[in-house]
Amino acid sequence: MGAWSSSFGIGLASGPLLGGALVAGDGWRSVFWVNVPIGLAALVLTACCLPESRTATPRRADPLGQALVVVLLGGLTFAVIRAPRLGWGAPAVWGCLTAAVLALFCLVPCERRRRDPLVDPRFFRSIPFSGSVAVSLVSFAALGGVLFVSTLYLQDVRGLSALPAGMWMLPMPVMTMLLAPLAGRLTGGGRGARLPLVLAGSAMALSGLMCAAFQTEGSAVLLLVAYGLFGAGIGLVDVPATALAVSGMPRSRAGVASGITMATCRVGVALGVAVLGAVLSSGLHGPAAAAGAAGFTTAAHPVRCIVTGCGAAVALAGVLVTSGRAERSARETAARLAPADGTAAGPAVPGPSARPCGRTAGTVAPWP
Template identity: 50%
Template sequence: MLVLATCCLSLFIVGVDNTIVNVALPSIQHDLRASVSGLQWIITAYTVVLAGLLMLAGSTGDRIGRRRTFRAGLVLFMLGSLLCSIAPNLGLLVAARALQAVGGSMLNPVAMSIITNTFREPRERARAIGVWGAVAGVSMALGPLLGGALVGSVGWRAIFWINIPVGLAALVLCALFVPESRAERPRPADPVGQLLITVLLAGLTYGLIEAPSAGWASAQTAGCCAAAALALACLVRYELRRAQPLIDPRLFLSAPFAGATVIAVCGFASLGGFLFLNTLYLQDVRGCSPFHAGLLTLPMAGLTMVFSPLAGRLVAARGARLPLLAAGSGMAAGTLAMTGLSAHTATWHLVIAYALFGFGFGMLNAPITNTAVSGMPRAQAGVAAAVATTSRQTGQALGVAVIGSLVTSATHGPLHTGFAQASHVGWWVGTACGVAVLAIGILTTGRWAGQTAARAAQRHVPG
């Protein structure tokens, strides 16, 4: 349990950091004179780098030692947090966020691998993964509330300070209680595959974020999207031909595994867009202080905290289907309630929307993690956890990029006058993501899906 607590501490600071920055965006915008696309980069520089390196970090931990990789990640994450807190301009802040992400990439997949190899009995492992999923949901839900309190009382730089004492505590516990472990037959390094993943994520995200200023039909946007598509095609072809791939594309022949990946992308795209739009709406349109904005989102945080552990127990007892149906329904209903947003929308209406979304998001994490890890060999647990976490971070990056860019393109004039109406298209995209979670959850948790998983397991030969 001490090992689990240590791993969950690392997950907590990474999860909080994913969402705590959102509530500080208006303050950062004012202080550093950033544009809306600059604000998008503060979020996506972290999530894109994190997503791009998670696969490498998972396999590296399996190969050179999970505790060693975990400790290096904690040190880099704390160093990045310190540099963020003293960044004098937008460019250096974005660079420090990227350094944070390098450290963060070494934490979650490696921690999940440590947990999977510590809890070997299936029911115990399911409970541990349930706790892990609950901490993931709780940490991300607490981010806006905690961030609002810190920004309102101390300033936006304080949101990065809190990572340092928590990281130090995790570092001490890791040294005392976490044993070193490696995979018996780890995969070799795959620099070509890693490069292709980086080009895919960076090209797609850059093209989407810069599209409002460059033009959606511009050569820059088309070139970035074409580079991303080419990188994806080359990645699949290259990995299929390797004896020991970074990630075997044949695993995606399993409907539950592929479904968990797509659900994670859709669910976290909805979350990323929700937090980004809601922060700008509350502070720039309605004139709320950071703390007041954080308080208004308390129903979302509270219900996520309540239902995240319940979802973990529900997955362990009855499987992933029911939590996924609840997650898709709640998230779709929450974003649907925001599609008619105006500068004068009643507070009770916002609170209901936040509560619905918080309930849905609380039910989301546990079934994603359980499905992704349970279908992989224990020796490759780091890679399995990295797939699930990569999907989450990719989804969040794409949500901020796509929804933020669509809303930016539709905004005319200052944010406080045109943003509420322009945000409608973003809320509809978030609703579509919630519906996708619901539909894919139904499709990938039935008898047919189980048969595809069995066939995929027979085809896959662990490295």
């Protein structure tokens, strides 16, 4: 899992550089055209290299649940993006918020009644699983916001073109790539998810605090260090968050649990761009809009405070979701889910703080 997460860092590092080169060489549309050969290559590699993996009990599709999730996320994102310009009292904003709230209130009872729900509400009785979703949402929302605001700052304020801007942000993905395998070793080496989550949250909070408290725009070294710290936090958070999602879950539900966490990461990026972009946009209206770099720094201050809060929340969650009470809730949730599957209640992986103690090398003791 650490190596897989590290590949995310490699992609994150390659994207701004290759994207900047494409934009500089053939215009912004080339960034979209390049997805065509990449997508075709992914299809061919999947067909040739990946073995099939099917559950013993196939699940039916949940079109109603999918539609409600689309309305919920689409309405919320649109409202957050448009509110700074239209105002929170605008009919379009209120209409989208109302649709999102109604979709949420309809989603929970509908999913409870379905035999194969898109999102099983019973999963959230497990504190580690709920914590995994919260950590993924918060940390990747911060990532989306930081990438968005940093791109605007480097290109619009510093006046850099796309390729140099991507090179300025290199410390972030490089640290993600280097520390993701370490997170895998810490999580899977008997230390559990607590230490990497606390370290991840602390690094993200320190990065945001540096940008909020010091004039990093005036110091290239401070700015690069802040980017590196934030990348280290992202590298450390992904593996333990995924491990928490499946801790204590029956094996037949582990794929669904980890899939929800992965989807939450993508949702977090989208909401982070929407929310932090809206906060920045609100600050850039009025006198700050004509104040140049100083105006941008003032408008971006609340964004950096939010990033600091996100990091602190991740560190706190790392302590709370790995407690003894959290592990008991995971065991109880596994017991409730297993009978419906017709499988044993054994977990897919041990609890978030379990240590390898089996009699045979490579085995891990099950839940007591």
